[in-house]
Amino acid sequence: MTYPVVSLVMILGITTFLLVFIIPKFQDIFKALGVALPLPTVIVLGISKALTDYWLHLIMIGTGSFLLLKWYKSTDSGGYVWDRMMLKMPVFGQLFQKIALSRFSKTFSTLLRSGVPILGALEIVASTAGNRVVEEAVANARDAIRQGEPLAKPLGDSPVFPPMVVRMVAIGEKSGALEQLLEKISEFYDQQVEATVESLTSLIEPLMIGVMGLIVGGIVLSVFLPIFKIQEALRKK
Numbered sequence: 001m002t003y004p005v006v007s008l009v010m011i012l013g014i015t016t017f018l019l020v021f022i023i024p025k026f027q028d029i030f031k032a033l034g035v036a037l038p039l040p041t042v043i044v045l046g047i048s049k050a051l052t053d054y055w056l057h058l059i060m061i062g063t064g065s066f067l068l069l070k071w072y073k074s075t076d077s078g079g080y081v082w083d084r085m086m087l088k089m090p091v092f093g094q095l096f097q098k099i100a101l102s103r104f105s106k107t108f109s110t111l112l113r114s115g116v117p118i119l120g121a122l123e124i125v126a127s128t129a130g131n132r133v134v135e136e137a138v139a140n141a142r143d144a145i146r147q148g149e150p151l152a153k154p155l156g157d158s159p160v161f162p163p164m165v166v167r168m169v170a171i172g173e174k175s176g177a178l179e180q181l182l183e184k185i186s187e188f189y190d191q192q193v194e195a196t197v198e199s200l201t202s203l204i205e206p207l208m209i210g211v212m213g214l215i216v217g218g219i220v221l222s223v224f225l226p227i228f229k230i231q232e233a234l235r236k237k
Contacts, residue, residue, distance in 0.1 A: 003201065007208040011215060016051065018219050023048040026223050035230055040222040080132040087133055087160070095196050100134045101165060102189035109182035119145060134160050151178075 027045050030037060037045070051058070072078035087093050087100075107128055111121035119142055126138040137158035144154040152170035155161045165185055172178035 004204050004208065007204070007212075011208070011212045014212070015215050015219070018216070019044070019048040019051050020055075023219070023223065024052060030226055033226075033230065035226055038222070038225045038229070040218070041225050044219055044222040076132075080136070083132040083134075087131070091200065095193065095200070096131070097160065098189045098193045098196065100129060100131050100160065101162075102186050102193060104129060104134060104138065105165075105182045105186035105189065109179045109186060112179045112182070118151070137161065 023044060027048065030041070030045075073082045086096050089096070104125055108121055108125050111124060112118065116124070122138055122142040122145070126135045126142065129135040129138060137155065137160050140158070141151055141154040145151055150170065150173055152166050152173060155169060156163070156166040168181045168185055169178065172181035
């Protein structure tokens with residue numbers, strides 16, 4: 001996430017610089033000319049005025065919103081909603097799910113190989129899942145096993161675990177090779193995560209360049225639209 005975060009900060013920095021230091025100078029020019037401004041220009045000028053006149057209020061609102069979101073994520077219900085949203089995010093949701101599945105499989109396999117009883121292993125896996133949705137699914141599986149059900153059944157009831165994982169867990173339970181199959185699942189999702197990260201990295205660069213060009217180009221175009229309008233009016237005269 002380092003590259004997209006740095007790119008996003010640069011885009012926001014360039015946009016803020018244009019809106020705070022460049023656009024206000026054109027605003028005085030447009031007022032002196034007394035021309036009717038196109039809608040894109042009005043919107044850009046309004047955003048620029050809000051940033052220059054109410055920057056302290058915006059900082060306070062942004063800081064308050066960040067602290068409120070941080071507090072909400074720290075609660076049980078808020079953290080669960082946040083983690084569920086992360087798993088349902090476009091593109092990145094699948095990546096987070098694969099990371100969670102790899103972590104679950106690797107940790108679970110390591111604990112079973114070390115001789116930890118399955119109920120104790122599931123309790124540790126749930127506490128180290130890093131996602132409250134996965135943690136809830138593993139906790140439900142632990143409760144089901146305590147009642148005599150096989151591990152694959154409660155995992156299959158959760159949308160977090162794909163059918164392939166559930167089938168391999170079921171085969172591992174029946175064959176007594178659960179640790180080996182969990183290790184295979186972990187290796188598979190490690191490869192999936194690596195491939196997904198590489199593909200996302202290759203897509204993020206042109207996407208960020210396109211977003212930067214769209215924002216900066218839109219601001220520049222909104223500034224030149226009134227100038228084009230004035231030129232057209234002068235030609236008609």
